[in-house]
Amino acid sequence: MAGDNSEQIRQNMQIPRTNDPSHLLQLLIELQQAHGHIPGDAIDQLAGSLRLSQASILGVIEFYSFLHRTPRGKYDILFSDNITDQMRGSRLLAERLAGKLGIGIGHTRDDRRVTLDYTSCTGMGDQGPAALVNGQAITRLTTERIDQMADLVEQAVRLEHWPAELFQVSEGIERRDILLNSNYKPGAAIRNCLEEGAATVLNQLEQAGLRGCGGAGFSIAKKWQFCASSEAAEHYVVCNADEGEPGTFKDRYLLQTHADRLFEGMTLCAAVIGAHQGFLYLRGEYRYLLEALQRTLQQRREKNLLGQAILGRDGFDFDIDIHLGAGAYICGEESALIESLEGKRGIPRNRPPFPVTQGYLGMPTVVNNVETLANAALITQQGAEWFRSVGTARSPGSKLLSISGDCERPGIYEFPFGTPISQILATCQAHQTQAVQIGGAAGRLIPPAEFSRTLAFEDLATAGSFMIFNQGRELLNAIDNFTRFFRHESCGFCTPCRVGTALLTRQLGKVMVGHATTKDLDQLGTLGRLMRQTSHCGLGQTAANPVLDGLQKFPGIFQSRLRSTSFEPAFDLDASLEEARALTGRTDPGAHLEGGGV
Numbered sequence: 001m002a003g004d005n006s007e008q009i010r011q012n013m014q015i016p017r018t019n020d021p022s023h024l025l026q027l028l029i030e031l032q033q034a035h036g037h038i039p040g041d042a043i044d045q046l047a048g049s050l051r052l053s054q055a056s057i058l059g060v061i062e063f064y065s066f067l068h069r070t071p072r073g074k075y076d077i078l079f080s081d082n083i084t085d086q087m088r089g090s091r092l093l094a095e096r097l098a099g100k101l102g103i104g105i106g107h108t109r110d111d112r113r114v115t116l117d118y119t120s121c122t123g124m125g126d127q128g129p130a131a132l133v134n135g136q137a138i139t140r141l142t143t144e145r146i147d148q149m150a151d152l153v154e155q156a157v158r159l160e161h162w163p164a165e166l167f168q169v170s171e172g173i174e175r176r177d178i179l180l181n182s183n184y185k186p187g188a189a190i191r192n193c194l195e196e197g198a199a200t201v202l203n204q205l206e207q208a209g210l211r212g213c214g215g216a217g218f219s220i221a222k223k224w225q226f227c228a229s230s231e232a233a234e235h236y237v238v239c240n241a242d243e244g245e246p247g248t249f250k251d252r253y254l255l256q257t258h259a260d261r262l263f264e265g266m267t268l269c270a271a272v273i274g275a276h277q278g279f280l281y282l283r284g285e286y287r288y289l290l291e292a293l294q295r296t297l298q299q300r301r302e303k304n305l306l307g308q309a310i311l312g313r314d315g316f317d318f319d320i321d322i323h324l325g326a327g328a329y330i331c332g333e334e335s336a337l338i339e340s341l342e343g344k345r346g347i348p349r350n351r352p353p354f355p356v357t358q359g360y361l362g363m364p365t366v367v368n369n370v371e372t373l374a375n376a377a378l379i380t381q382q383g384a385e386w387f388r389s390v391g392t393a394r395s396p397g398s399k400l401l402s403i404s405g406d407c408e409r410p411g412i413y414e415f416p417f418g419t420p421i422s423q424i425l426a427t428c429q430a431h432q433t434q435a436v437q438i439g440g441a442a443g444r445l446i447p448p449a450e451f452s453r454t455l456a457f458e459d460l461a462t463a464g465s466f467m468i469f470n471q472g473r474e475l476l477n478a479i480d481n482f483t484r485f486f487r488h489e490s491c492g493f494c495t496p497c498r499v500g501t502a503l504l505t506r507q508l509g510k511v512m513v514g515h516a517t518t519k520d521l522d523q524l525g526t527l528g529r530l531m532r533q534t535s536h537c538g539l540g541q542t543a544a545n546p547v548l549d550g551l552q553k554f555p556g557i558f559q560s561r562l563r564s565t566s567f568e569p570a571f572d573l574d575a576s577l578e579e580a581r582a583l584t585g586r587t588d589p590g591a592h593l594e595g596g597g598v
């Protein structure tokens, strides 16, 4: 309960005055940033002013990895634990820092000077190993940089006085094609829409054949059309800049270098669907971009490209707020993202209804990926033919890839759809490639026999992650890393995913240490298929992909680890599978749950 002194607490804690519960998450993020944790007094104060129960606020704090009830160190250092960071030695570097600071990983030092831990992929796969210090990205870690960081921490140098080069995130662009080579004219797409009408824009996007770049590949024209035709008091535009899929960082580049295009795409969408408010949902790991993005928004307001009566059109009022995420991969799933925007835990909703009919605050909402929105702005400016000048009939245009792992030139590449994997590997100078993981941890593992396959929705679809493993790598380590990632990121809402990701990790662990038999491998397959068929959302439906692909395409890496002597396992997966079936009451294919909708 908020007591009589709640106003004093609010002022002391610098909690902005608001009684809108949808602001909860953003307020908690600011409190975390200011105090290194969420103080109990602040929770009382928020419960009173937002009229929420303390339990629901505690539930939100517990849900997000970057929010904490207990104080973190003055320097909160999180090492990116993606497989490509590990391949570049991140674990050894983390241990070196731990040794220098006299602290265990996963702990806060007694003097509260520093906390050290791992976090999921921070989106710096092309310039890793990487870490976050109080939310700020540090790239290209080396032993020298680690020693420098240890000295800065011990000398208590304020973060804003740390050498700027530590925080440098380079663009990393390695190949441009039609999209990145084209000149964008601020306001041109919006002006076209105002002059020629929303129907013309929709028709042009339909002709261009632009499909969502966030994974599902749904037609943008159809999505905007559905939303526009939903009658409601309000409509909303949301840009999904959560980019949490391990190995993906192409949206980081767009946000850093082409934010104006993206905001143009959002404003264009607003003009088409009749929205007055838009949101950019920016993953917490990209907080370092926040100020520059705010500046770009302000410049657009000054040019009358945002705000009241945009480009002089009476009644066309639209503006964009930026909301931060707080370390939850599931919030990239569009309905979980909307829950998070409303200030809640990011638990995926039942679909249908889809966001285009009932999204933010129950109103029709378009959720699109950063790249999709930036492309929409360019197509409206350059025309459908221009977009179709590259790509395939079913996948027109080009795609941004985030290439990392074993190649000489990791970075951002724009390739026309239809490009063979072998050509991509040759361009980024990958040698003796054993496998490519396309589409992130949730994607597909591709062996050399399939390198003639192409980048395309009709063949190998990807939201943009392209991780390369050469012949020298233990592929099982990558599969284990992805599987652990899903266990950590499962929101826990449904049993097949919550229990399944834990069982998968445990069973795979048995293979890793050489205790598994062929029966265990069969059980891994059964478990993976069960999760694919019965999980509530895309995370659980794809979490077993690395294991299933590994078993099918690289059986040798499992078989070579099987135990040769007889050994009775203490853990019986068959019984656990039965238990999971009984708990879910579902063994059906669950095709109705599969993604790809709007």
Ligand SMILES: Cc1cc2nc3c(=O)[nH]c(=O)nc-3n(C[C@H](O)[C@H](O)[C@H](O)COP(=O)(O)O)c2cc1C
Binding pocket: 211, 212, 213, 214, 215, 216, 217, 218, 240, 241, 242, 243, 244, 245, 329, 330, 331, 332, 333, 334, 335, 367, 368, 369, 370, 372, 373, 537, 538, 539
């Ligand atoms: C677990 C999960 C995570 C996702 N993460 C992202 C993400 O980080 N960025 C994104 O654009 N889409 C992500 N998606 C897809 C979104 O749900 C949604 O399809 C997408 O934002 C729609 O935009 P698009 O049509 O422009 O692709 C994710 C989906 C799932 C199931």
Ligand code: SF4
Binding pocket: 330, 347, 348, 489, 490, 491, 492, 493, 494, 495, 497, 498, 535, 536, 537, 538, 539, 540, 541
């Ligand atoms: S599949 Fe996993 S992430 Fe999705 S709702 Fe179920 S528990 Fe949550």
